[in-house]
Amino acid sequence: MPSGSVVAKDIVLGASVQLTGPVANTGRYYRDAYQLAIEKINAAGGVKVGNESHTLALKLYDNQSDVNLSVRQYTQLVSQDKVDFLLGPFASNFALADSAVSEKYRIPMVQGGGASDQIFSRNFKYIFGTLAPASNYFGSTIEMLKGLDPAPKSVALLYADDAFDVSVAEGTRPKLKQAGLTLAMDERYSTNATDFNSLLSQIRSKSIDAVLVAGHETEILNFVRQAKSLAVAPKMYSFTVGVPSEDFRKALGNDADYAFGMTAWLPSADLKDRWFGDAAQFAAAYRAKFGYDPDYHAASGVADVEALVQAVETAGSIDPEKVRDALSKVKIDSLYGEIAFNESGQIDLPQIVIQVQGNKLVAVYGANGKIAQPKYPMPSWNAR
Template identity: 30%
Template sequence: MFHPRLAVSAFSASLLLAAAGLGATSSVASAQDVIRFGAPLPITGPLAPEAVKQQQGYDLWAEQANKAGGIDVGGKKYKVEIVYSDYQSNTPRSVQTTEQMITQDKVNFMFGPFGSGAAKAASTIAEKYKVPMLAATASSSQVYDQNYKYLFGTFTPNDTLTTPLTQLVKAKAADVKKIAILARNDLFPLAIAQEMEKSAKANGLEVVYFEKYAINTLDHSATLSQIKSLNPQWVFVTGYTNDLLLIRKQMVDQQMKAGVVTMIAGPAYQEFIESAGQSAENISSASWWHPAEQYNGKDIFGTTANFVKLFKDKYKLEPDYAHASAAVCGALFQMAIEKAGSLDRDKVRDELAKMDVVTFWGPVKFGANGQINSLEPPVFQIQAGKPVVLFPDAIKQGEFKLGVN
């Protein structure tokens, strides 16, 4: 029988994905010497690939914190324990899971579930119990419009991705006049598509198509055929990894060609690039972080380069923004707790609210609504099977290329 709630320590967390249905509980130290962090994740269901990324980021941070002796709370060291739970890619279940973690598993602090929709829903519970929650993958402004005190997020608003992307295309591809936008009908993908529409119109582009597709749609052929008939020079598609791989395959099947094809958020992930193969070439995208960043942080990871090295050593792959955001959420909690010198939730919340610090992720400062407002997210393009940063200039690795078959 499947048990959706699983509590595992940072050291046994790797068992989670291999045996999600078995249920397991372990601790890293006696209860009074442990800080427990709740991490609801979509371990099963269509969003499972995203869960892997967040878990890897959390686990790397917990491992580093515990190797250093734990989190210093007023002169006493506490080990990190992460309580994982599978909400099966179901947003209402993520809300239930969050409440169970707070009331039954007695976690001290919460990581938000994956994505803007689930994070917004679950934040209501964290607010109810006055438990600080750090959301690693929630960018939509609608997540932060509730005037909550206990919710914080490490993604800048969606327009910080679409605006520089649009300006780059306009500068490098003057012939692009028409754009077609296709969005997964889910909070983050739809919100970023709407921001893309605003950015396109503000920069003089004609939006010839804007439609939503339902979650779990498997056949996009009719939609793609309609887009093809409109002959847009730019096709912009939002969704998650599995959605975008499927849409890209069906675009190839229909021999759709455009000067610019942008997909958010899949191309930031190595598994998207590998699965799409040649069809990933020249697809553009944007994200909140890239391994090319060169920050010298005050967090446990220190430099961006050190984080990348530690991640590669542990997982044998290049980290992407989802891994890094999860890891920095742990690091930020650690910094806030140590600064507060206490596990008192209100004191830790206050330290997060006034935080102004550089980390391996970049400069971190939260706005009045709890959303980070201090980053300049990179725009990139898949070239020769690798993401190449095009913006900002400080970490630029190449030039924008036209033409996607």
């Protein structure tokens, strides 16, 4: 090394993620996405701040799927570990609590794990989110419902009692009404519920046509298994999570067939990216490194890192306030889509309706209408 040269210090990103506990299966997407993004950016020369190149480093804790522990860990990241910027946890109730730490200490947090409208309704200045609003998660699904033949006459809305799922339900009700669909069941259930038998019995007794479920992956696995055991088969069911995940489809096998879901992201070569080339190349690199396919959680996690890097480079500084101001103006193409935050700090990407058709995941409905023919109505379990 030439005499007198200075090694630029690392820019340290801190996060607390669910690596153990009930939602670890989704939490790992964020750990893996953060690591892969940081490796890729460092390999390409790191982050340019003025005339200096900095490498990125990650300080990561396991919150064990415990919100209180997560808040303590974010406080430690900022006050003791002195990280430069924050990346988020998975799940809206975590992001809701943890973002209060970033706001208190005035350190930007970019998170792609919490979509609840509540997170962004508090006039916080230091929280930015790369998931579209939870209130519109079923928006494209409801548009699709209107064009199905035979049209569903009655709809059940089931949702867990956490911040994300409550926001989904609050946004879904007026959309169903606007679409002229009858909400025949509107039921809230406990987060991490394992018994859906009474709700399924109501679905059968009320002859519900379409069932919309906002919940977590483990809840939805239980819901589908119990629907089969009770032989409850409405014309369709759609879930906020699970369907895009390879693990979900493996866990259910043939029983996942016909399930509708949603995603704001598919690994298309059309989504160009500064570091990975495009989303298809990212998906291949992710699979090669971690042995499983990324879904929108992983793509969103990478977008968090990229947005922060872009803001640091635009600001020409690692001063938290200057980077916050740069984040509010970020507008970049990424493997996840265009990243541009609104005044509340959230982005808006339309949800693509997807369906398990045999052993394939098929995009069936998007922002511009029908993409492919959905398999509808769903047959009874014994007719499959």
